[in-house]
Amino acid sequence: MGLFGRSRREDRAEGEVQFEDSLLQALLGSGEVTRETALQVPTVSGGIDLIANLVAGTPIKLYRDTGGKAEEVRDDPRLRLLNDETGDTLNANEFWRAITRDYYLGKGGYAYIHREKGEVVGLHYVDERKISVQRATDPIFKDFNLLVEGRPYQPLDFLKILRNTRDGAEGVPITRENSKLIEVAYQTLCFEGYLVKKGGNKKGFLKSQKHLTDAGMDALRSAWARLYSNASDNVVILNDGLEFQESSNTSVEMQLNENKVANAEEFAKLFHISTGAMSGKAGVDDVSNLARLAAIPLMTAIQCALNKDLLLEKEKGSLYWAFDTKALLRGSMKERFEAYQVALDANFMGVDEVRYEEDMEPLGLTWIKLGLDTVLYDPKTKLIYTPNTNQVSRMEAKSLHEPRAEPGKGGEDN
Incomplete structure (x- = not known):
């Protein structure tokens, strides 16, 4: 049923003002941190890129459920759209990276599903900033349209990857949920940049015990500006009766380095990433935990969206999409081989099945080992x-x- 097909009653709350206009939010001091500001913080952009790389580098497969047995479908044309060419100007890798960024920093990741005669022929990424949501007012039977540059589309026309959504139309970005943390980190970077521009000199003011002439004040201002310009080595000589009084602390006194480390740990919690992975010093265990705690939950959201919007009604229940996460979770070579040894000894995997998991050619061995003492x-x-x-x-x-x-x-x- 369409957005305006239902009869509904529009309830308006008296005395309640919702600040949804960006200019109004800025004037009233309740504005949000923008995505551009968030991306200036290295821990934010680095964490998102880390997860985006895992999502974009993991292949998506199509399976058919045949009586409890998963059978891989290899000849479906939609696989090429999801893993190689999207039919848009973006390839699949660029597509999923853009979707992941919008998932964390915007209202969600959106892609228009281009259909011709019922067949999906393209996935066109749409910047979430170009999309508006037109909602129905019924809080139970929720419905909405998506507006792209004012042109309405139905929900089934779009693939929607949403974070913490409550209506299926748009999600909640981290710039809204964690605005204070991002703002503090950004202002810390701005303060460090200011110190570098000023040569590390502290702010302060001059106290004079006697009255200065206008010419003396102008000369002092000029010398002080050269001192803080950081363009050359300058010295300011204070005459008798002048005293400099500090009015700010240095980055060491403010413990900015310690605060940056603490903020990085908070961002690691936000993305469910270990501090080792966030700093680029991840080991095998960190990569595996990163996949389980950060990337796979996002992949699960993508799988649900694909199963809802990229399958025909007659295909639902028998076909399903899934990321091939074996490579992310396989662990180190020693751990994998020890697990294979247990599987071979317990006879629930064969030699060729193990070789297949390791992308090796089969040997044609179909036998299993049986101990003579086994009943x-x-x-x-x-x-x-x-x-x-x-x-x-x-x-x-x-x-x-x-x-x-x-x-x-x-x-x-x-």
Whole structure:
């Protein structure tokens, strides 16, 4: 049902003002941190780029659920749109990086689904700043249209990747939820830049015990401006009766370096990234944790959006999209090989299955190892096979006083 197809009653709250205009917010002092300001903070841009690289570098696959068994679909043309060419000016890598940035810094990541005769032929990224949301007023049966430069579109026309959304139309950016943290980090950078421009000199004022002439004040102002210009080595000589009084602290006195480290740890919590990964010193465990805690939750949101908007109604329930995260979670070579050893010993993986996981050519080995001391039991047929004696028995207990096993075909009783 369309946005204006329902009969609804519009309720207006008296005495409640919502500051949604950017100019009004700025005038009233309740403005938000912009995405441009947030990207000036290295920990913000670095954290987003780190997650975006993982999302953009992980292939998306299509699977068919056949009675509880996942069968990979390799010939669907939509796979090329998601992993290589989107049909837009952006390739798939650039597409997912742009979507990830809008996911964290804007109202969400949006992409127009270009369909021709019911077939998806392109995914066109749309800057979230070009999109407006036109909502219905019913809080239960929620509905909305998306406006792109004033032109309305239905929700099914767009792929929507939203953060902390409550209506499915737009999400909440970190610039709104964590504006104070980003603002403090940004102002710290601005203060450091000011100190560099001023040569590290403190702010202050001059106290004079006697009256200065206009010519003396002009000369003092000129000398003081040269001192703070940081363009050359300048010296200001204070005559008798002049005294400089400091009015600011240096970056060391304000412990800016310590504050930057503390802020970086707070940003690491925001993105669910370890401080080692944030500083570029991540080990294998940090990369694995980064994938589990930061990238995979975003991938899950993308998978849900793909299953909702990029599948036909007749395909839903049988087909589903999923990121191939095995490479992100496989860990170090030692950890992987130890896990494979357990899988081979327990006989729930074969040699060629292990080689496939490591992107190696199969050897054509289909056998599994059986220990001679192992007794095999089939709960469906209730047959017991002992490889060491090559005996087959059937477990049938007619009473508590009768033996539990009877001779079976091809062997004697155990």
